[in-house]
Amino acid sequence: MLDLDLGALERAGRERYAIGAFQTYNLETTLAVCRAAEALRSPVLLQAGSSAFRVAGRSELIGLALAAAEAADAPVGVHLDHCRDLEEIRLCLDAGYTSVMIDGSGLPFEENVSLTRAATQAAHAAGVWIEGELGGIAGDEDVSTGAPAGAAMTDPKAAAEFVSRTGVDVLAVAIGNVHGFTPEPVRLDFTRLAAIGDEAGVPLVLHGASGLPAADISHAISLGVVKINVNAELRRGIFAELETAAPECAKGYDLASLSRRSAEAGQRVVEAKLREFGSAGRAGGPAHDDHPRRTHA
Numbered sequence: 001m002l003d004l005d006l007g008a009l010e011r012a013g014r015e016r017y018a019i020g021a022f023q024t025y026n027l028e029t030t031l032a033v034c035r036a037a038e039a040l041r042s043p044v045l046l047q048a049g050s051s052a053f054r055v056a057g058r059s060e061l062i063g064l065a066l067a068a069a070e071a072a073d074a075p076v077g078v079h080l081d082h083c084r085d086l087e088e089i090r091l092c093l094d095a096g097y098t099s100v101m102i103d104g105s106g107l108p109f110e111e112n113v114s115l116t117r118a119a120t121q122a123a124h125a126a127g128v129w130i131e132g133e134l135g136g137i138a139g140d141e142d143v144s145t146g147a148p149a150g151a152a153m154t155d156p157k158a159a160a161e162f163v164s165r166t167g168v169d170v171l172a173v174a175i176g177n178v179h180g181f182t183p184e185p186v187r188l189d190f191t192r193l194a195a196i197g198d199e200a201g202v203p204l205v206l207h208g209a210s211g212l213p214a215a216d217i218s219h220a221i222s223l224g225v226v227k228i229n230v231n232a233e234l235r236r237g238i239f240a241e242l243e244t245a246a247p248e249c250a251k252g253y254d255l256a257s258l259s260r261r262s263a264e265a266g267q268r269v270v271e272a273k274l275r276e277f278g279s280a281g282r283a284g285g286p287a288h289d290d291h292p293r294r295t296h297a
């Protein structure tokens with residue numbers, strides 16, 4: 001069902017687990033996320049857009065994500081990731097998104113505050129929660145560029161001011177995290193994360209979680225991270241499957257099997273992450289792990 005409200009994030013914070021948020025570009029990634037949530041009885045966030053709209057088409061991807069979330073037998077929120085455009089935020093709110101992110105992190109502080117405040121008003125008027133960002137997260141959201149860490153870190157005192165002036169419900173932090181895989185292991189600044197949590201007083205979001213060791217994930221959750229974004233690992237899992245699936249399916253031009261194998265490979269990655277984040281079983285009801293897959297109409 002289409003459902004992931006702020007209460008779900010607050011519950012995650014209290015019970016010390018995190019909600020996984022995964023990018024979707026197409027049918028296969030959408031099914032991967034929804035089926036993993038169903039199989040493990042886990043809440044999940046399907047991040048449809050903003051950058052993926054360029055490829056899939058905005059109304060097409062919005063429609064796909066919302067329809068799949070509604071049909072899912074688990075709580076699936078549809079979230080707008082890294083949006084820099086108020087009009088697009090309004091459009092997604094009107095369409096029925098359960099949450100949005102406004103990313104003014106590339107702007108000077110005052111401009112980030114005013115853009116984020118305007119987006120917060122729109123989100124709250126629509127009855128949904130909003131994520132803001134302060135500090136810069138290195139790397140590319142859609143392509144693993146091997147970028148090193150080094151973008152501007154989130155300042156804890158500035159984070160407190162940002163949250164109180166904008167009214168955002170959750171805050172994306174820059175603590176050394178990077179979008180995509182990195183040439184050297186990422187070293188997260190947990191002292192800074194703890195200080196941001198203390199000062200900002202809102203649940204926190206960790207972007208760029210691909211490639212992070214499980215110990216870093218649980219440490220981040222223990223310090224107030226309730227939403228964890230994963231994209232590159234999901235893409236990598238699908239590409240690994242395609243190495244064998246593509247030549248095999250190509251023999252009969254079997255697009256249906258190629259699509260199914262892509263979705264299944266993605267689902268395996270998402271399931272592993274949901275277990276790691278501690279959200280498996282939090283949706284209630286029995287896990288479908290050992291059951292035959294539900295057939296989707």
Ligand code: 13P
Binds near residue numbers: 081179180206230231
């Ligand atoms: P990764 O690609 O590193 O998993 O980051 C995803 C992300 O943070 C999307 O906003």
